[in-house]
Amino acid sequence: MFEWITSWFQEQPISPELVKSIESAIESNKVLVYSKTYCPYCRATKDLLNKHQVEYKLVELNTVPDGSQIQRTLQKISGQKTVPNIFINGKHIGGNSDLQALEQSKKLAQLLT
Structure with missing residues (x-):
């Protein structure tokens, strides 16, 4: 019974794909921002x-079907848990x-040129 209940709270593994x-x-975007539409930051x-x-x-994580998985994967890649998550x-x-x-x-201007 305990295993069944705890299975509700276990996150799915991050897919290598x-x-x-x-x-x-x-790599293929000069500037890439992972965001959420309601976030003031x-x-x-x-x-x-x-x-x-x-x-x-721009990837709005709250509007894509796998947004929570993407955010978890970004944490693994960048070490950052929050949005926005910015790559230049x-x-x-x-x-x-x-x-x-x-x-x-x-x-910033120098990075963006």
Whole structure:
């Protein structure tokens, strides 16, 4: 009985195919943002990138069927559990506060060119 109940709370294993798919997206997009539509930090990230008029690939995790699996896989890849999860030039940048810090230090524009 205990095993049956605990099985409700066990997460499914992360699929190697999903890891490869995410890694491919990271490599093939200059700027890639994993976000959620209702997140204010995600909105701030998108606003800043739009201000720089940069094209970026956006994945809204709360609107795709496997969003929670993608977020768990991103945690495995980047070590970051939260959104936004930002990659520029194939490198994990971090979240919104990291992106804003790059902007404040005048390094963001250089990364985006």
